Amino acid sequence: MKAMGIIFTNDATMGELTDKRTCGSIPFGGRYRQVDWALSNMTCAGIRHIGIISRHSYQSLMHHIGNGEEWGLKLEEGGLEFLTPYASNTNYLYRGKLASLHNALDFLEYSDGDDEDLIVLSDSAILANVDMADVIRSHIESGKCVTVVTKAGVANGQKVLDLALKVDDKGEVVDMVVDFAAPADYLATMDIFVMDKKFLIKWVQEMVARDKYHMDRDLIMGGWRRGQIDINAYQFDGVALYNESVEEYFVNSLSLINKEQREDIFNGKHPIFTKVRDRVPTYYGEGCDVENCLIADGCILEGEVEDSVLFRQVTIEAGAEVDKCIIMNDSVIGEGAELKYVILDKNVTVTPGAKLVGTRQNPIVVKRGDTV
Amino acid sequence: MYFQKKRVIAMLLAGGQGSRLKVLTQKTAKPAVPFGGKYRIIDFPLSNCVNSGIDTVGILTQYQPLELNEYIGNGQPWGLNKTHSCAQILPPYERADKKSGWYAGTANAIYQNIDFVDRFDPDYVVILSGDHIYKMDYNAMVQYHEANNASCTIAVRNVPLAEASRFGILNTNPDNSIYEFEEKPAKPKSTNASMGIYCFNWSVLREALIADEEDPNSSKDFGKNIIPKLLASGHKMMAYPFNGYWKDVGTIASLWEANMELLGKEPAFQLRGGKRETIYARNSAQPSSYIDEDAKIVNSLVAEGSQVYGRVTHSVISVGCYIGEDAVVEDSVVMPGVVIEAGAIVRHAILGEQSKVCKNAVVGGAFAEGEKMQISVTSKGAVVEANAVLKPGDML
Numbered sequence: 001m002k003a004m005g006i007i008f009t010n011d012a013t014m015g016e017l018t019d020k021r022t023c024g025s026i027p028f029g030g031r032y033r034q035v036d037w038a039l040s041n042m043t044c045a046g047i048r049h050i051g052i053i054s055r056h057s058y059q060s061l062m063h064h065i066g067n068g069e070e071w072g073l074k075l076e077e078g079g080l081e082f083l084t085p086y087a088s089n090t091n092y093l094y095r096g097k098l099a100s101l102h103n104a105l106d107f108l109e110y111s112d113g114d115d116e117d118l119i120v121l122s123d124s125a126i127l128a129n130v131d132m133a134d135v136i137r138s139h140i141e142s143g144k145c146v147t148v149v150t151k152a153g154v155a156n157g158q159k160v161l162d163l164a165l166k167v168d169d170k171g172e173v174v175d176m177v178v179d180f181a182a183p184a185d186y187l188a189t190m191d192i193f194v195m196d197k198k199f200l201i202k203w204v205q206e207m208v209a210r211d212k213y214h215m216d217r218d219l220i221m222g223g224w225r226r227g228q229i230d231i232n233a234y235q236f237d238g239v240a241l242y243n244e245s246v247e248e249y250f251v252n253s254l255s256l257i258n259k260e261q262r263e264d265i266f267n268g269k270h271p272i273f274t275k276v277r278d279r280v281p282t283y284y285g286e287g288c289d290v291e292n293c294l295i296a297d298g299c300i301l302e303g304e305v306e307d308s309v310l311f312r313q314v315t316i317e318a319g320a321e322v323d324k325c326i327i328m329n330d331s332v333i334g335e336g337a338e339l340k341y342v343i344l345d346k347n348v349t350v351t352p353g354a355k356l357v358g359t360r361q362n363p364i365v366v367k368r369g370d371t372v
Numbered sequence: 373m374y375f376q377k378k379r380v381i382a383m384l385l386a387g388g389q390g391s392r393l394k395v396l397t398q399k400t401a402k403p404a405v406p407f408g409g410k411y412r413i414i415d416f417p418l419s420n421c422v423n424s425g426i427d428t429v430g431i432l433t434q435y436q437p438l439e440l441n442e443y444i445g446n447g448q449p450w451g452l453n454k455t456h457s458c459a460q461i462l463p464p465y466e467r468a469d470k471k472s473g474w475y476a477g478t479a480n481a482i483y484q485n486i487d488f489v490d491r492f493d494p495d496y497v498v499i500l501s502g503d504h505i506y507k508m509d510y511n512a513m514v515q516y517h518e519a520n521n522a523s524c525t526i527a528v529r530n531v532p533l534a535e536a537s538r539f540g541i542l543n544t545n546p547d548n549s550i551y552e553f554e555e556k557p558a559k560p561k562s563t564n565a566s567m568g569i570y571c572f573n574w575s576v577l578r579e580a581l582i583a584d585e586e587d588p589n590s591s592k593d594f595g596k597n598i599i600p601k602l603l604a605s606g607h608k609m610m611a612y613p614f615n616g617y618w619k620d621v622g623t624i625a626s627l628w629e630a631n632m633e634l635l636g637k638e639p640a641f642q643l644r645g646g647k648r649e650t651i652y653a654r655n656s657a658q659p660s661s662y663i664d665e666d667a668k669i670v671n672s673l674v675a676e677g678s679q680v681y682g683r684v685t686h687s688v689i690s691v692g693c694y695i696g697e698d699a700v701v702e703d704s705v706v707m708p709g710v711v712i713e714a715g716a717i718v719r720h721a722i723l724g725e726q727s728k729v730c731k732n733a734v735v736g737g738a739f740a741e742g743e744k745m746q747i748s749v750t751s752k753g754a755v756v757e758a759n760a761v762l763k764p765g766d767m768l
Contacts, residue, residue: 030660031676069448262662271657276449278652280643281409281675281688282661283635292665297410297676298644302637309660 003118003136004078004197005042005050006104008097009035009061011191012125012244016345016365022054024124025061026243027328027346029256029266030296030311032274033064034243037129038122041192043071044270045132049078049116051107053100058084064275071273078116083107096213101204108201119200123191127252128240129268130192135234139194142232146220147194150187150233151240157181159242163189163216165233173231176224178217187233189216190240239264250343250363253309253326256294279312287318303333317352324360328368348372376456378492380514382426383485384417385478386502387434392623395751395767396724401433403502404440405627406707406725408634408643409675409690411653412443413621416507417500418450418459419651424510426498427457430488432481434464434474449654462488477592483581489574497577499570499594505630505641506618507649513612514571523576523607526550526599527569527614539565540595542611550609553599564611567618570594576607617641628722628747631688631705635671656708658691666697675708682712696731704736713758720764721748727768730758737764 009024017026024035035052042050050073054061067073068080083104101108108119118139120132130149139147148165155164164182166175177186203219212218223229239261241252256262266272279298284290288301295301298313303320311329316322319336326343333339334352341358345368350356354372358364366372390402397405403414414431421429429452433440446452447459462485464474475481482489482499489497496517498510508527517525528542536557542564543552554560580598584590590597603609617640621627633640643651658677663669667680674680677692682699689695689706696714704718709726712718716729721736727750729735735756736748746765750756754768762768 257662259662262659266659272659273657276655278650278655280651281673281690284669284672284674284684285637286671288669290663290669291667293663294660295663295674296660306665 001118001140002116003047003120004116005047006053006119006121007035007038007050008053008123010055011123014249015246016367021057021060025064027311030294030309032272034127035124036272036274037127038124039071040272041130041132042120043073047120048073051081051083051104053083053104070275081107097215098204098207098219099213102208117197119195119197121193125244126190126240126242128190128236128238129265130236131269135194138234139232144232145195145199145229147232147234149190149192149236151190151236152187154188155182155184155186157183161188162191163220167233171233173233176221178221190236238268246365247361254324256309257292257307277312375491378428378494380426380496380498381428381492381494382421382498382500383430383482384500384502385481386414386431386440387475387481389435390622394624395749398751399436401436401440404443406690408631409673409688411651414502415651415653416505417502420508420510422450423648426510428492429459430462430485431459432462437463443654450652478594479581479584479598480592483585486578494574497572497574501568503620503622504618505621506616508614516612517571520610522610523573524602525571525610525612527567528564528611529567529614529618530563531565533563536560536563536565542566544611548611550611553603555595624747624749625745628705634673634688635686656691723750724752724754726752727754729756732758733760735762
């Protein structure tokens with residue numbers, strides 16, 4: 001059975017990081033944008049027809065994805081469509097995912113030869129290298145209406161989860177909660193769903209007609225509680241990074257320095273594809289000291305860098321000290337500057353001798369293009 | 373099919389064996405040999421074409437073309453896959469009139485593809501080879517050619533007089549017009565060495581190729597036959613002086629040197645550059661490189677997808693390499709996908725793609741000043757067993 005995909009890109013807001021971009025276009029892991037995981041998960045499972053739902057600030061996202069060439073998306077096979085609010089003349093006021101999907105009904109209903117029976121929905125705030133073909137297989141075998149991809153060990157009674165499920169020994173769902181700090185024996189949603197396309201279209205119409213717009217609350221949990229739909233909980237056993245706040249983003253970024261974490265997230269089931277930039281290899285200068293770091297291409301490193309993630313084309317001048325930082329593309333750290341627990345967005349200039357020190361819980365975030 | 377008329381197209385001679393690169397070209401055509409961490413030699417002329425606004429490139433292949441063909445693909449990494457652009461691979465083929473077969477020389481290779489060139493009805497054809505590392509604006513050369521109303525323009529660079537007898541030497545008048553061409557002269561009269569980059573009026577070249585093909589004594593080579601014949605028949609030929617970095621990477625020593633010339637804060641050859649100076653390459657989907665806390669990297673280039681735990685000094689580390697704990701890499705070129713296990717020592721070496729240096733093995737060595745440089749080389753996929761020694765200058 002063939003599947004098509006929907007990727008939501010405006011799910012989480014993360015302060016300055018989502019000031020002028022979608023959650024999907026937040027840079028992550030040195031050379032990627034968050035949406036690369038959802039896109040690669042889908043395309044590596046043979047999905048060739050993907051709709052990207054964006055509500056606002058989607059310029060950088062469109063620039064990043066382009067025509068989808070890098071992910072192997074081709075027009076002849078459906079390709080990529082941006083489903084932005086103005087693409088539909090109905091209602092563009094955002095009330096929930098079901099409203100977005102209602103706006104995208106044309107996209108959902110259209111398909112070549114009608115052979116795309118299934119639909120895979122994914123967000124771009126939770127990053128994981130998922131074998132989507134296995135998820136689809138599990139969905140078909142289960143015979144259930146909806147498959148929810150879940151992760152054990154995320155729920156801890158403190159983190160508020162979009163959706164959490166409790167399953168019994170046989171894997172049958174026995175409880176479901178929405179927007180709640182579920183206890184540790186619950187499975188957290190990874191915001192990835194598989195369902196029959198016709199099923200989704202029917203329920204989107206039924207729900208929106210009754211003024212219900214919240215996918216997790218109204219369709220998934222509501223439908224299950226009313227006994228109208230049954231749920232297959234797929235348990236993902238790899239690394240899942242929940243980037244739903246600046247703190248989580250910071251901690252998860254630095255966790256990539258760990259070998260197991262890194263290998264799973266980048267190459268666990270398949271490679272993660274991203275936009276090609278044609279940068280030169282990174283140059284390590286005479287006096288540089290780089291320890292325990294993830295370094296992208298195109299950098300010039302003359303200073304000291306420790307426990308940090310450097311994106312493309314970053315310059316660290318001699319005598320600068322960078323410790324536990326995330327430094328995005330094209331930023332320049334001047335001579336003798338000192339940075340600890342800092343996130344520099346793209347194109348930031350840190351003048352020589354400047355000192356910025358944050359904390360692990362509250363890293364300093366410097367906005368794109370700023371000079372410190 | 374519709375073919376847009378082009379002012380300039382390029383023909384890239386990529387069929388040579390490159391036998392002086394020894395084990396590195398055993399199974400790979402020279403233009404596909406990796407260079408500078410993430411590139412292959414052919415990326416340089418191809419990127420130069422794109423940066424010069426030339427969007428139609430015929431690539432003539434013959435020797436071991438599999439890897440090269442795969443690498444070029446549809447030309448997408450260079451933006452040569454659009455409606456009005458192409459990177460067309462042109463292998464030798466069989467023709468009804470039997471005037472075909474293996475490419476018998478550089479001129480014969482173009483002769484056999486006259487039909488390809490004719491489709492674009494170009495005013496000028498630029499002939500390039502896939503053996504050199506340089507950045508050059510071919511369009512500036514074409515403009516120079518056009519402004520001088522020449523039939524053929526040859527790019528030249530100044531070489532030391534002592535080395536001039538290794539090159540094709542062009543003797544020129546003060547206005548840079550060529551009056552004499554000498555292939556590897558014993559007593560060179562000038563130091564203008566041909567770079568093997570030619571710009572021809574297509575009508576002139578087309579006629580010359582057909583005439584040369586009829587000549588039974590011709591070796592069907594641009595340098596040996598076409599250029600001297602055109603000069604003898606009174607065509608206006610110009611030398612186009614080029615002062616930038618240019619390196620023939622046809623030998624193990626020069627390939628190693630060219631890689632080393634990428635190093636330093638102000639390297640002899642700068643890979644970095646603005647929009648029209650970018651070198652494009654086919655990218656592999658590799659994550660960023662990981663540099664361990666015990667790693668030490670000094671004056672080196674490291675491309676993406678590598679993991680470095682050991683010590684790297686004055687070296688080029690390509691995409692997807694692994695350098696284990698306490699391993700030492702000095703003055704070496706490490707090609708894509710190489711694994712150097714813990715405790716291994718690599719000095720003055722070129723490690724071919726996907727080759728492996730096992731635990732505590734030793735490859736190459738230092739040599740004293742003035743001593744003959746000896747580069748150790750591993751071929752693609754070769755394995756230097758644990759504790760084994762590959763002596764300076766040895767190949768595996």
